[in-house]
Amino acid sequence: MTAAFLDWPQGTFASKLEKIDDKLKVTREVDGGLETIQIKMPAVISADLRLNEPRYATLPNIMKAKKKPIKKLTLSDLGVDTTPRIEVLSVEDPPTRQAGVVLADVDQLIVKLKEGGHI
Template sequence: MKILVPVKRVIDYNVKVRVKSDETGVDLANVKMSMNPFDEIAVEEAVRLKEAGKATEVVAVSIGPEKAQDQIRQALAMGADRGILIKTDDVVEPLAVAKLLKAVAEEEKPEVIILGKQAIDDDSNQTGQMLAALLGWSQGTFASKVEPAEGMINVTREIDGGLQTISIKLPAIVTTDLRLNEPRYASLPNIMKAKKKPLDIKEIGDFSVDVAPRLQTVKVSEPPKREAGVKVESVTELVEKLKNEAGVI
């Protein structure tokens, strides 16, 4: 069973994001970048399936600038076998990402595609579902447990009411939630080995895919600063403030 794992280059979750002075976007100059945390979970799960003898090959793919090779190399250091980078310096929307991943899937012919449920930069939570629709594959989203079976995958999903376990036929799309696993740290020997693993670099033009943006960013601004709280002497005063000042009741 071949597994395809898309990974995204995002601002590191420990970094305080700064908005550009002209409010056209987020300042990326001299900012630490890393692999999207949900995608790290996806890579870890794919590698565990390979180590358990349930998968034969793990292929990491990313769509982004040339520096996104760093994130692919991280996936290779974690245990992926080879990588594919579709190089572009433009912002690619979730629908375009899904179309490109569909083209890659048609070339690579994986039985399972495991990807993070969302990216921490745009929080769209769209790519996995769109990809499943474009490919016509089964999908198990928000997975907290994945158990391959004969021609099937049992996926335990995190839903509002608790947990839901479904059985989906292969080929399938699985999107990972936080509690699926704890990603490993790549050891130094594996980091060195990752440098020798194959990594193919392609251009968006190599695929007959329409990646024209459907959305236009009008303005990016920081959220308003949280105001200091107010102490009240009684429930009556609290209700009065909630009603007359906050306007929530």
């Protein structure tokens, strides 16, 4: 949605990124292997777990962080506009499906398919 609002290209589930001039080469894992795309910048990228190795905080750094003051800001302090930009027209449940039928043999299957107009 972010890429659509900004009218920017997007690279989803990136497991490897390379910057080539003003373009990005994005590699991602798909069912059949790896897919590589090239997109212009600026772009919206979503990362896969394999993109980076997380850093874990050490106990001394956790203790230092507890002592630091937390400055609270409001949205108006940051100049953020929170007016809705999307209008929900309706929300509906999908149509219910018919229950399945267990048939004894192939002949009954052919009769049911003919009755339904499928063959």
